[in-house]
Amino acid sequence: MKHLSEEDLVLRYYGEPPSGGGDEEHLESCETCRANLVAMSRVLDAMNGLEVPEPLDGLSERVWQRIAPELAESPTRWTDWFAPRRLAAVGAMAALVIAAFLAGRVSQRQAQVAGLSGPVRERIMLVAVGEHLEQSQMILIELMNSNAKGTVDISEEQQRAQDLIGENRIYRQAALRTGDKSVSNVLDELERVLLDVAHSPSKLNSAEFEQIRQRIEADGILFKIRVVGSNLREREAAPVKGRAL
Amino acid sequence: MEQSDAAAVAQARDGNPDAFRVLVERHSHSVFRLAFRMTGNQHDAEDLVQETFLRAYRQLGKFDGRASFGTWLYRVAANCSLDLIRLRKRRQEQQAPVDEEGQEIAAVAAAEDPTPDRLAFSGELNRLLGPALERLSPMERTAFVMRHYEGMCIEDIGRALGVHAGAAKHSVFRAVQKLRQALEPAVSSAKS
Numbered sequence: 079m080k081h082l083s084e085e086d087l088v089l090r091y092y093g094e095p096p097s098g099g100g101d102e103e104h105l106e107s108c109e110t111c112r113a114n115l116v117a118m119s120r121v122l123d124a125m126n127g128l129e130v131p132e133p134l135d136g137l138s139e140r141v142w143q144r145i146a147p148e149l150a151e152s153p154t155r156w157t158d159w160f161a162p163r164r165l166a167a168v169g170a171m172a173a174l175v176i177a178a179f180l181a182g183r184v185s186q187r188q189a190q191v192a193g194l195s196g197p198v199r200e201r202i203m204l205v206a207v208g209e210h211l212e213q214s215q216m217i218l219i220e221l222m223n224s225n226a227k228g229t230v231d232i233s234e235e236q237q238r239a240q241d242l243i244g245e246n247r248i249y250r251q252a253a254l255r256t257g258d259k260s261v262s263n264v265l266d267e268l269e270r271v272l273l274d275v276a277h278s279p280s281k282l283n284s285a286e287f288e289q290i291r292q293r294i295e296a297d298g299i300l301f302k303i304r305v306v307g308s309n310l311r312e313r314e315a316a317p318v319k320g321r322a323l
Numbered sequence: 324m325e326q327s328d329a330a331a332v333a334q335a336r337d338g339n340p341d342a343f344r345v346l347v348e349r350h351s352h353s354v355f356r357l358a359f360r361m362t363g364n365q366h367d368a369e370d371l372v373q374e375t376f377l378r379a380y381r382q383l384g385k386f387d388g389r390a391s392f393g394t395w396l397y398r399v400a401a402n403c404s405l406d407l408i409r410l411r412k413r414r415q416e417q418q419a420p421v422d423e424e425g426q427e428i429a430a431v432a433a434a435e436d437p438t439p440d441r442l443a444f445s446g447e448l449n450r451l452l453g454p455a456l457e458r459l460s461p462m463e464r465t466a467f468v469m470r471h472y473e474g475m476c477i478e479d480i481g482r483a484l485g486v487h488a489g490a491a492k493h494s495v496f497r498a499v500q501k502l503r504q505a506l507e508p509a510v511s512s513a514k515s
Contacts, residue, residue: 085496092470092495094477121503121510124448125471131365133355138348141373145347149340149380216385219485291487300485308406 082111087118207249207261208310214242214268215303218294221275230287233280240276243269264299264306271299328392336383343383347376350393354400360468361404363453371407375400397473398483401465405484408461447509455505459498466491467498 082090082104089096090105105111134140217235250265274293282290294300326345334342351372358371379386379399386395456464465484469475475483481491 084500085492088496088499089492094492117507117511118499118503121506122471122499124506124510125452125502128360128449128452128472130356130359133352133365133369137355137369137372138351140369141351141376142344142347144373145377145380146340146344148377149343215485222485222487223482295487295490304402304406305409308410311406312410 081108082114084114084118087111087115090115091119091122203249203252204310204313207253207265208307210242210245210249211264211268211303211307211310213238214246214272215300215307217242217275218271218300218303222291222294222300227284230282230284231280232275232278232282232287232290236276236278236280239272243272243276246272260309261306264302267297267299267302271297329388332383332386332388332392335380343376343380346379346392346396350396351376353393354396357397357400357468357473358404360472361401361408361465363456367407371400371403374403374407378403397475401469401483402485404468405461405465408464448506451506451509452502455502458505459501460494462486462490463494463498463501466494467502470495 086096105115217238221232221235246265246269250262250269253262253265271294275290278290279286326342328346328349331342331345335346354372354375355368358368358375359365362368362371375396379396382399386392459467462484466480469480469483470477477492477495478488480495481488484491
């Protein structure tokens with residue numbers, strides 16, 4: 079007799095749809111599976127008692143006091159990213175970063191001529207790459223979450239992926255120059271995924287769309303982007319020291 | 324009259340920080356509860372509340388209103404927590420590499436050796452639960468908290484974390500498996 083797997087029991091405990099049929103009949107007739115379900119339920123039920131302490135008084139006020147100074151800028155709208163002014167700013171920033179990096183490679187004096195110290199250059203890069211990763215992540219998440227039934231129109235995501243490819247290349251080259259392997263590797267993988275998305279047909283049937291999703295999932299790129307993004311934020315927040323990108 | 328979340332979001336998007344303050348006041352306690360379950364630490368939980376609202380403000384343009392603001396904020400909080408747990412785990416691994424598999428959880432549980440006569444059950448469980456949750460992978464812990472404590476379905480967890488439902492489901496299974504391994508001896512002792 080084939081018993082219910084632990085996975086089936088977990089699904090059952092949480093009231094999720096079962097992966098196969100016939101669970102109900104089997105449970106009624108199988109002592110072993112019933113005992114297993116009871117044992118598992120007992121552990122999970124016991125966990126409901128995990129106490130969550132009340133936060134210290136004035137949580138909202140403290141949080142507000144800490145974040146308010148950083149809310150000076152209006153929140154970003156998606157469309158803002160593709161406004162001509164914004165694109166021009168991104169281009170200018172990228173040019174500035176490249177110039178600063180090249181200057182930095184040649185000599186410290188030339189870097190001073192470029193008007194940016196090493197730490198400032200690094201901060202600019204951290205912020206720029208962090209934002210770039212966040213934009214890329216949003217596209218990939220949207221693709222992963224799209225409804226794959228029938229024909230899927232990914233023309234909007236393609237356009238955004240196309241826009242990000244150029245930036246990605248610039249940041250990857252900068253990371254390579256500074257020897258930051260973890261960043262350059264992720265940007266390299268991201269570039270391949272963005273190219274895949276940008277060069278696919280804009281209207282996909284569900285099988286073709288599933289292939290794209292599988293490519294994204296197989297590369298684990300979302301996970302890697304999150305990890306590197308988190309590293310960059312940490313470095314951005316850390317006191318400035320002499321280090322590569 | 325109390326301003327709705329939707330109205331506050333609209334005003335915050337137009338650059339009115341006071342409107343966002345309304346959202347902070349309204350939702351910080353529920354975000355704190357989620358953050359505490361993710362981190363098991365009051366200090367980290369408070370930092371996460373702060374990070375969640377900052378990230379939410381920056382991403383406000385991406386909030387499309389299909390879900391309620393509270394649900395969307397939960398997703399942001401879960402992702403912030405995921406990042407923090409990953410970061411913490413990496414640091415721990417750099418300090419003391421550990422065996423990923425469940426043997427270690429069992430070893431921890433066994434080392435605690437809770438005898439029935441001195442077992443104050445709920446306190447004991449809480450004591451074991453912290454280390455057991457610490458030993459889940461970041462994805463497992465996040466998916467488990469969202470499923471078990473927040474009551475989110477597998478599909479929604481996958482959507483919130485940007486992974487396929489299959490991956491979310493697998494993370495919940497693995498988490499339950501590891502937690503069971505760690506806690507079952509204590510639960511059985513308390514029952515007997």
